[in-house]
Amino acid sequence: KAGVTQTPRYLIKTRGQQVTLSCSPISGHRSVSWYQQTPGQGLQFLFEYFSETQRNKGNFPGRFSGRQFSNSRSEMNVSTLELGDSALYLCASSFSILYEQYFGPGTRLTVT
Amino acid sequence: GESVGLHLPTLSVQEGDNSIINCAYSNSASDYFIWYKQESGKGPQFIIDIRSNMDKRQGQRVTVLLNKTVKHLSLQIAATQPGDSAVYFCAEGGNTGTASKLTFGTGTRLQVTL
Numbered sequence: 354k355a356g357v358t359q360t361p362r363y364l365i366k367t368r369g370q371q372v373t374l375s376c377s378p379i380s381g382h383r384s385v386s387w388y389q390q391t392p393g394q395g396l397q398f399l400f401e402y403f404s405e406t407q408r409n410k411g412n413f414p415g416r417f418s419g420r421q422f423s424n425s426r427s428e429m430n431v432s433t434l435e436l437g438d439s440a441l442y443l444c445a446s447s448f449s450i451l452y453e454q455y456f457g458p459g460t461r462l463t464v465t
Numbered sequence: 466g467e468s469v470g471l472h473l474p475t476l477s478v479q480e481g482d483n484s485i486i487n488c489a490y491s492n493s494a495s496d497y498f499i500w501y502k503q504e505s506g507k508g509p510q511f512i513i514d515i516r517s518n519m520d521k522r523q524g525q526r527v528t529v530l531l532n533k534t535v536k537h538l539s540l541q542i543a544a545t546q547p548g549d550s551a552v553y554f555c556a557e558g559g560n561t562g563t564a565s566k567l568t569f570g571t572g573t574r575l576q577v578t579l
Contacts (some may be wrong), residue, residue, distance in 0.1 A: 453511050456509045
């Protein structure tokens with residue numbers, strides 16, 4: 354069974370731009386969560402989607418948004434990029450909110 | 466590779482020895498806990514999880530112990546191998562019975578020496 358896939362793997366953007374990251378969950382998984390990982394703050398929860406509905410949200414500004422499609426694929430968007438948004442963005446999927454999450458390899462975003 | 470933390474606590478263990486990685490959690494109402502392993506340049510890899518109605522759970526070469534009284538979690542790795550070298554994170558779920566919205570610890574770097 355294929356794992357969680359994320360595209361693109363690497364991205365370089367300029368301050369003020371916006372970016373969209375994509376995540377394809379493991380087949381059959383309906384819950385998708387997003388996390389931001391930085392050396393300073395570690396792994397922090399962004400949001401979680403289940404059956405196209407956002408169920409949980411972390412403490413991030415409104416510039417961070419996401420959505421989930423009917424096939425469970427998910428995208429997250431960051432608008433008006435800041436230097437501090439440089440991070441590894443990780444997507445995780447699970448069968449449901451009651452089961453363990455499996456992570457993808459992440460998208461490395463660099464904001465210059 | 467990806468740096469997951471510049472000042473992580475490091476545990477050095479000789480190949481073949483047992484490793485014990487400890488984690489303190491903050492929310493006494495948390496009822497789900499999970500351990501992940503992250504190798505350089507990769508996403509976290511699921512190792513084992515445990516719910517608050519248990520105090521011990523065993524997997525292949527790994528055991529997780531949960532002490533709710535002192536809010537402490539540990540991961541024991543038997544017969545540590547060079548491939549076990551990685552950063553290990555504990556994480557806690559909320560108090561809603563779900564495994565989502567994980568709060569991660571800062572991580573511990575495990576170095577296996579030959």
